[in-house]
Amino acid sequence: MRINWSTGIVIAIIAFITFIMFMVVTMISNNEYNHDLVTENYYQKELKYQDHIDASKNLNKLEHPLVIQKVPDGLEVNFPKDLIPTKIKGKIFLYRPSNKALDSEIEINLNQHRFVISEKALVNGRWDVVIDFIYNNQNYFYKKEIIY
Template sequence: MNWPRSIILAFVLFAGLVITMVVISMKHEVNLVAHNYYEEELAYQDQIDRIQNFNDLADKPTIIRRGEEIIVTFPIHLASEIQSGEIHFFRPSDNSIDKKIELKLDQAYSQSFPTNGLGKGLWKTKLRWKSNDKEYFSEQRFVL
């Protein structure tokens, strides 16, 4: 084989590699952290205020994993003043299995959530509630 043919063969192989990588990358699904990412980013000061409100609490709600369930427990004085709230089970690697559940506390000011519907791996619990016209936010990680 002579030099001109070798150079042409190298360019053809390189072009084939580039085209293959472009096709593979076009077929790869990209999961964003949130579908409305830009709107959430613009309103991030509100999120900072929610986190600060949570940090200012003397008694904070707890999120624990016990066996096959996750339990959210509120202190009595906070639970009696909740106007609305939700917990978001967020899977960073696959947003299609995320779950949002409305807070409905029982007489013990807690609520349990089964983990059998959640896949194995890293999860984040995003607890958000409104009390006395103030909003609060807490985030905690756990691994199943």
């Protein structure tokens, strides 16, 4: 049987449409291609953005900076030396952009200026570390992207 050029074009178009439909069904049904928002309440958090800017300015006004560094035990957060550790209350948020299941939230309860996040809670790769705390009714906010 001979196939003329018009039949070949129709077969090529049908094959292309079949391929596109296969890709669409695969992307929709496979969890590997599931891309969620970083946070569930994205718009509510955006409304609080100015509060974060003000809290970041408060942190920058302190004499000593907040420092995050990788140590053998995990991730070490050193709070400013000019703050009394027992009066610091807040949370540390660990966001993993590539995997929502690894996100975690840690309460800040200090006896000293040093706080260590265990390496068991961290997987190698990129993390967004957000530290939101209150000291003497003043809000402080710190955000940094790190590679662990």
